[in-house]
Amino acid sequence: MKKTNRNEWMNDVTPDLSADEKSIKNNKLAGFKHIFNFSARYWGGGWALFGSLILFLIFAMLTTSEATETFIMGWLEQTKQASGLDFIVKTGAPILIILVLLLTYRFFCRTLSDNRVFKAWALSALTLFLASVSVKLNVAFAMWSKAFYDAIQSRNEAEFWIQSSIFIALAIFWVLVGTYRQFFQQLLQIRWRTWLTQIFSNQYFDRNRFYFFAQQEQQDNPDQRIAEDLDKFTELAIYLYFGAYISVLSMYEFSKLMLDISGDINFNHFGLNFTIPDYLFWLAVIYAIAGSLFIHYVGRRLIKIEALRQRYNASFRYHLIRAREYAEGITSLQGANHHREESRRLFGIVRSNWNTRMWVLKFLGFSSLSYNQASVLFPILLMAPRYFADKAFTWGNFMQILRTFGELRESLSWFIDNYQNIAELRGTATRIFALEDAFSRIDAFNGASELTVTPNNVGGIAFTHVSLSRPQLNENEQLTLVTQVSGLNWHISQGDRWLVTGASGSGKSTILRAIAQLWPYGKGQIDVPTKAKMLFLPQRPYFPIATLREALSYPATSEVYNDAAYETVLEMSQLHHLKDRLSESANWGQILSGGEQQRLAFARVFLQRPEYLFLDEATSALDLENERSLYATLLNFMPKVTLISVSHHTQLSQYHNQSLDLTANTTNETGGFKAKIQAI
C-alpha cells in the first residue's frame, strides 16, 4: 500500500513567480497622487481634502500652542477660584460650545439632501480633534513624569498625592479620548467603505458589466476586489491618514520642546553671523529623510508582491468555491483528486509569494531595525563634544535632549515604520484602480459596437443586415472577432411563434443574446419593442438561494404574488409536490433535478406572463410528454404570446408557425452560418 506523506505540501518546491512580478508595469502601480484623488472623492474633491488637512494642521498648531495652553490653564485656575454665578458662567461656556456644535451638526444632517460629504467632514474633524488631544496628553504625561519623580526624590508627600491624582485624571481622559478616537475612526471607515462598495457594485452590475467582464477582461476576481480590496483600502488609508497627522503633530510638539532645551547654534563665517535655530531638529529631519529613502529602495518590490498576494489568495479561494458550485459534476467524473492537486498547485503559488514577501520583509526589517538602533547613537554622538566642552551643559540636559530627540525621530520615522502598510495600501489600490479601468474599457468597447439594438415601435422585432461574430483571444491575448452568423434579415411580428433550429454551435443562442443586448460583437440594426415585457429562459435557469416563493418571483420580491398564484403555477408546471415547500429556503439550483428546474422556470413564466418569450432549449431536460404538456399549457394560458423557441426537438414544430434554420455558409468566404426562413 502506498504510504501517504503527511508533509507533502510542506515539502513541495514552490514555483518561480518572477514573471508575474515583471508583468506588473511600474507605471501601472497606484501612486500617491492617484490614491489621494481617489480618496478625496468621498470628502468632496481633491482640493477639499487637501484644504481640510491644511486647516486642521493650522487648528492643531493653535490648539497645541503655548498661548492656548496658558489660556486653558488660566481658565482652569479662574474656574477653581470662582464661586456662585461666576462659576456657572465659567464652567457653562465650554458645555455651551459643545451643545451648539452638536445642534449645528444635527441641523445640517437633517436639512442637507446629500449629507455624505458633510458627515465625512464632521467625523474627520472630530477624529482629528481627538488625535490632537491625544498628542497633547502624551506631552502632558511627559511633563507629569518629571514633576512626579521630582516629588518622590525630594520626599515631598503632599506633592506626591497631588501628582497621583493628576495622573488619575489624565489617565481617565486618555482612555476616553483613545477609545472614542478609535470608535469614530471605525465609523468613518465603514461609512467610506459603504459608499465605495455601493459605487463599485453599481458599476459592476449596471449595464450588465459583470457579464461582459467575464468575456472581455483578463483580470482576476473582480468580486474579491469589491469585497476585500475595498475593505483593506479604506482601513489602511484611514489608519495611515490619521497616523500621519498624529506624527506631524508630535513632530511639532517635540520639536518645540527641543527648541526650548537645545537652543540655537551660531556660526561666524566671512564676517557674518549665522544662527540656525533648533539645529538638532533639522539634523533629525535630514536623518529621517535619508533613512526613508533607503528603506524605500530596499522595500519597493513589496508593492507588487502585495498586489500579487491578493490575486493569488483570491484565485485559491475561487478554485474552492468552484468545487462547491460544481460538486456533482466533479464527483461524477471522480475529479476530487484532480481538484485537490489543483488546490495544492494554487496554494504553492500563495506560498511562493509569501516566501518572497518574507525575504523582502527580512531585508526591510534588517534595515529599519538598524536605522532605529543607529538613532540611539546618533544624538549621543552629536551631543558628546558639546557635553565634554561645555561645563554648563548638565547630565540632566543631556538626558532630556536624548529623550526628546527620540520622540522627534519616532514621529519623523512614520514613513519607515509604516512602509509595509503603505506598500499594502498601494497594492490594494492598484487592484481597485485596475477594476475601474476595466469598467471604462467595457463601456468603450460596447459603445463602439456597430451592432445597434434600438427600442422602436416596428410592430415586433426586426433584424436588418445583421452579422454576428464571436470573440476570441489571439496568441497575443488580444480580442479578435470571428464571423458566426451573417446577412440576417428577420422580422418577428407580434403573436408569431418561431422555432429556431441549427447545428450545435451554429449561433442560435447568440441571436437571442443579441436581442437581449448581451452581444455587442457584430454589426447591423435590431429593432426591439419599446415597452413590451420580454422574458428569456436559458437551458440552465438561475434560482437564488432563498425560499421557493422568492425563487419563483425572482427578480421581483415574493410579496408581489399571493400563495394561491404560486400554487397554481406550480400545478400548471407539473410540480404539485413542491406546493407545500413554498416557505422552504434552499439552493434550488442544486437540489432539484434538471427537469424540475426547467419546469420551475416555466412556473416563473406563468407568474410573470411576458409578451415576448424566448425559450433557449428550455425544455431540453424534459421527457417528450412533459414537454408537450408544458407547451400546451403555455399556449392555452397565454395565447397571444410571441414565442421564439430554440430547440433540437422536432416535435416542437407543431406549436410554432414559422422557422429559422441556421445552415453553414459555404457561399461566402467569411464562413459562419446563414439563416433560412420559412413557414411551418
Ligand SMILES: Nc1ncnc2c1ncn2[C@@H]1O[C@H](COP(=O)(O)OP(=O)(O)OP(=O)(O)O)[C@@H](O)[C@H]1O
Ligand atoms: N461568451 C462567449 N465567448 C466566446 N465565444 C462564445 C461565447 N458564447 C458562445 N460562443 C461561441 O459562439 C458560437 C455559437 O454559440 P451559441 O451558444 O450561439 O451556439 P448554439 O447554436 O446555441 O449551440 P447549442 O445548440 O450547442 O446550444 C459557439 O462556437 C460558441 O463557442
